[in-house]
Amino acid sequence: MAVPKQKKSKAKKRSRRANHDRMTLPNITVCDNCGADVQSHRACGSCGWYKDRVALVIAQDDEFLDDDEI
Numbered sequence: 001m002a003v004p005k006q007k008k009s010k011a012k013k014r015s016r017r018a019n020h021d022r023m024t025l026p027n028i029t030v031c032d033n034c035g036a037d038v039q040s041h042r043a044c045g046s047c048g049w050y051k052d053r054v055a056l057v058i059a060q061d062d063e064f065l066d067d068d069e070i
């Protein structure tokens with residue numbers, strides 16, 4: 001088994017982790033249908049638009065709080 005010849009310094013280790021283990025922001029684009037901010041390759045959360053068609057049916061607040069169904 002290959003064994004490292006020398007111990008990596010704290011600076012070397014921290015420099016590697018600062019780049020390799022960093023958190024990144026998701027890619028944000030604009031919805032073609034409504035203009036809202038959307039994560040790329042995901043359906044729009046406000047209108048359900050994805051790839052030039054409606055991919056999700058977004059429920060309105062009234063539908064959740066209908067008294068007849070509760």
Ligand SMILES: [Zn+2]
Binds near residue numbers: 032033034045046048
């Ligand atoms: Zn949209």
